[in-house]
Amino acid sequence: MTGQEELLMLRALVEKQKEELAAKDDIIAKQNIRIENMVQALLQARKKLFGSSTETSRNLDGQLSLFEKTQELAKELFGEQQKITVPSHTRKARQPGVRQEMLAGLPKEIEEYIIGPDDSCVKCGGALTVIGKRIVRTEVTYEPPKLKVKQIVQQIAKCTQCGKEGSENPKDHFQKAAIPVPVLPHSIATPSLVAQVMYQKFAMGMPFARQEKDWYRLGLILSRSNMANWTNRCSEEWLTSVYERILAELRTCEVLHMDETRIQCNREEGRKANSESYMWVIRSAACETIRAVFFHYSPTRKGEIARQLLSGFHGYLTTDAYAAYEQVENIRRNLCWSHCRRYFIDSIPLTSNGKEIPGSKGAEGRAYIDLLFKIENEIKDLPYEEIREKRLERSRPILDAFWSWVDEIAAIPTTNKKLTKALNYSKNQKKYLETFLEDGRLPISNNLCEASIKPFATGRRAWLFADSPKGATANAVLYTLVESARANELNVFEYLNYLLTEIPNSDYLHQPEVLEKYLPWSQELPEVCRLNHNYKKCLK
Template sequence: MNENSLIKTLQDTIESKNKTIESLREELKKANENIEYLIKKLYGRKTEKTSAIDGQLVISDISLGLFNEAEKEADLSVLEPVPFEEPIKRTRKGYKRKEAFKNLPQQDHVYKLDESQRVCPIDGDSLSVLGKKFLRSEIKYIPAEISIVNIYQETYECKRCKKENRPGVFNPYTPEPVLQHSYATASSVAWTMYQKFVQSVPLYRQEKEWKQMGFPLSRATLSNWIIKTSEEWLIPVVEKLREELLKEKYLHADETPVQVLNEDGKKNTTKSYMWVFSTSENSKRGIRIFKYATGRSGENAKEFLKDFRGYLHTDAYSGYGKVEDIHHCLCWAHVRRYFTDALPKDMSGPEATLPATGVAYCNQLFDWERKFKNLTADERKKMRLEKEKPV
């Protein structure tokens, strides 16, 4: 091999290795970005709120970092953010005692002098009431109590019918029990459900509370109350609510993973899903229905919404594509989440420009929506076309 051939071979080898190094650097960069993203999702703050940084260009609430003049001209001028009015800063309303107490029953306790004390210690004349002054308000806690209500039904008879051998025995109407052959009442079952599902009090702790109040109830009994009343009383209500929900023109839907322990045929580590279907914020009837499913298949949404013919507002999950005969609307909050996920730790670098701009545009849209909140549907549509379409 002559000298020129050797040099050419070495140059080709160097060029090939440089390309390999550059490719590996790009792969390493992407891997580091993925690692940073996963660390942020796992350990980072959960809120998607963004704050402005001093000395940087701000659209709505997000800064677009002025890294240097060249990068600004190269990136930000192409995107051409549209101007908008700065949002009015709202201060927190002051605490008002009357507002806090307006729904509570009120009673006055007036401290008075005894009759024997209503004598002037100076000249012995009788004291008369001049008035009263307010000193303070106190909150009084009345502990819960339970009692046994024994239900009787009186029986009446007609004497003449009896003499003439006609049916003459009459009974008054008596409401059916909440559950047959059970001590359960509407109040006791409602309290059990409230404690369990609103206050997150487990049944074993409720069991102890019932025992302390003098009426021992096992957690198995409490569980039966919840299940049986749901099947006999609440499911028919939910079905009626679903009928009304599907009559709406606009609906929202979403699904979130849940973990169910000791479910037949599934490991405890397997994900199940809770689906939620809701009317819009401006609906005259606020309805939200939660539906449990063992999986995330779009068939769940298709089956639930099979009689719906309006506008369905969801994220970009492809499963909602199985819902037929609807107008599918996507969610800007989910779009914004992709931009916030793409924000790097170092906001001063050029990599922050595009995702920060995306967040800024979304914030601008959300700011307009807050301003349009109290408008009618027609007014809101007009303002959206006028203000939001340019964005």
């Protein structure tokens, strides 16, 4: 081999090594991007788990100056328009009389300490004369609940004429006094006891296992299996009729919210115990005359379930971007801007201590959406037709600027996968994200429905799963009644107690119209079912 050939071989070897090094550098760069994306995903997950749950934007030091385009747009849009004057809010000191108003609905007793006839002056020993009294302090005491045994005694009478010679009825006749129908025959259960079991689990999030210990403390051995059986039977026999009526009334609305959340059902036929099932939730919009929340259990998340639930509904449906809702007929979809906003929030890079890194495109996208929510907050009290006009006048230019920004940023290559996801989501759902401009009644987000789901999601952390499909269905019935009662400012325990007392003694099977007075928004509900207005004023 000549020297020239050796030189060519060495050059070829060097070129090959350069190519291999470049390929390795490319692999390392991709791995670094991957690692950074994984680190950001971990930081975002830690922020969701341990950070603040509020979605309210906060002004970070030095951040606003990075969004000059957004700021200029806001100044241009808001500066030349006539704005609605919103008075600034300053927190006032507690006004005199608020405590008295709050305590006005509670029973009172006076505990008086007197000066005895044998008492004398501690200074000189002289006799004392009572000259008046003064209230030293006002306290609220807690009396633990009490259980008592109630025996139902039925009087029996014998007819003085039947059985006598010449009587129309030759046999003796015994007549029993009328008694109310029990909520569960051959059981110690009463409406109040079952209502308290239901209230503790479905309104307060206390699973049956914890209630078991509390009932034992009160002197009653009440197993979790008994409580589960009572709940399943009462929901199936007495409460399902009201539950189904609520769904029928929701279908008559013109604007609805809908969402779904997971639930685990252990003994679902043909499925593993750890399989995920779903709780579908429908909520009437704020513009509707009825305030109702409906939960429905289903083993699947198929669009057929949504189509069945909304059969007969014609109107606007506010949801997330889940494609299953496309199977629902005769609706106009209105997508939630809060969901879109969350994608941009998730794309904002974080420091190792969970703080946002200023200057990100994700924060800039969030800033655009915040402008939409700011407008909604300013116009929320206007008539619906004026809201629609204000949206076209003020929100439309922001939307146009936002879509231009999305197209501009999407054209720039980025290693931030979550930012790419947020941009693609926005572009793909543009049509439905703009639906809220069509009607002033339409909400800009699905937050109202999510607020109704939150108690269910919080309770699920405690009770973890439903043991059977029957139990999961009972969950749906009870959460429907509890959340609908809350939406109508009812006392949840008293409402459940009223239903379990009245429905068994009504002829609702032959006269379905009687169910009208049992619906959560009915004006015929007794006053005991309604929250005390003094309490609500003080809680504001």
